[in-house]
Amino acid sequence: AQKITQTQPGMFVQEKEAVTLDCTYDTSDPSYGLFWYKQPSSGEMIFLIYQGSYDQQNATEGRYSLNFQKARKSANLVISASQLGDSAMYFCAMDYGQNFVFGPGTRLSVLP
Amino acid sequence: DTAVSQTPKYLVTQMGNDKSIKCEQNLGHDTMYWYKQDSKKFLKIMFSYNNKELIINETVPNRFSPKSPDKAHLNLHINSLELGDSAVYFCASSQDQTSGSGTQYFGPGTRLLVL
Numbered sequence: 001a002q003k004i005t006q007t008q009p010g011m012f013v014q015e016k017e018a019v020t021l022d023c024t025y026d027t028s029d030p031s032y033g034l035f036w037y038k039q040p041s042s043g044e045m046i047f048l049i050y051q052g053s054y055d056q057q058n059a060t061e062g063r064y065s066l067n068f069q070k071a072r073k074s075a076n077l078v079i080s081a082s083q084l085g086d087s088a089m090y091f092c093a094m095d096y097g098q099n100f101v102f103g104p105g106t107r108l109s110v111l112p
Numbered sequence: 113d114t115a116v117s118q119t120p121k122y123l124v125t126q127m128g129n130d131k132s133i134k135c136e137q138n139l140g141h142d143t144m145y146w147y148k149q150d151s152k153k154f155l156k157i158m159f160s161y162n163n164k165e166l167i168i169n170e171t172v173p174n175r176f177s178p179k180s181p182d183k184a185h186l187n188l189h190i191n192s193l194e195l196g197d198s199a200v201y202f203c204a205s206s207q208d209q210t211s212g213s214g215t216q217y218f219g220p221g222t223r224l225l226v227l
Contacts, residue, residue, distance in 0.1 A: 033215075035215065035216075037218075039153075043200065043220070043221050043223075044218065044220050044221065045202060045204075045218035045221075046218075047215060047216070047217060047218075050215050089153055091155065099157070100145070100157055100160070100216065101157070102147075102154075102155040102156075102157075104152075104153075104154055105153050105154070105155075
């Protein structure tokens with residue numbers, strides 16, 4: 001069964017604005033990790049940000065931040081000040097136990 | 113320096129053939145993975161492997177077999193290729209397979225087309 005849900009197949013955002021990409025997950029493991037990856041049209045998978053289930057603070061990496069709400073089992077990615085180069089597929093992923101699962105992805109298009 | 117590399121980048125072949133995709137990582141990681149990304153961009157893990165354990169996704173046909181000559185390499189061998197095998201295959205590695213700490217770093221992908 002799919003453990004990661006990304007409800008937005010596609011999103012548009014105006015350049016320089018912030019955008020939130022949704023991710024919810026389902027696991028009964030107390031220890032897990034949540035990840036976001038970016039896949040531009042060139043095809044490579046680029047690691048963006050990581051949040052551990054026991055981390056007290058939300059993860060941040062430059063313009064990327066992860067809005068981690070453990071009780072709601074959500075791990076939304078926030079991109080601030082969007083740039084044209086942010087246009088890509090974004091995948092939420094989780095590792096739990098000895099498994100690693102990806103969500104279906106959200107295609108983000110940044111408009112000039 | 114490339115952290116995770118895959119060869120070939122593109123692979124076009126006929127149905128029924130046997131082919132291999134090579135993967136190497138120079139990160140000193142303990143665990144390596146193979147993923148399949150279909151035409152709808154859905155990523156599905158096929159195998160994870162460290163020097164102790166191979167974990168196979170039970171939905172993967174036994175025509176697919178990972179082979180690891182050493183810790184830095186995990187090659188994917190595919191027998192009797194079928195049209196449905198056409199996809200992008202990604203290799204990845206992580207330092208640790210322990211839950212919650214294994215950030216994975218991906219290779220550039222191998223685009224397989226079966227004719």
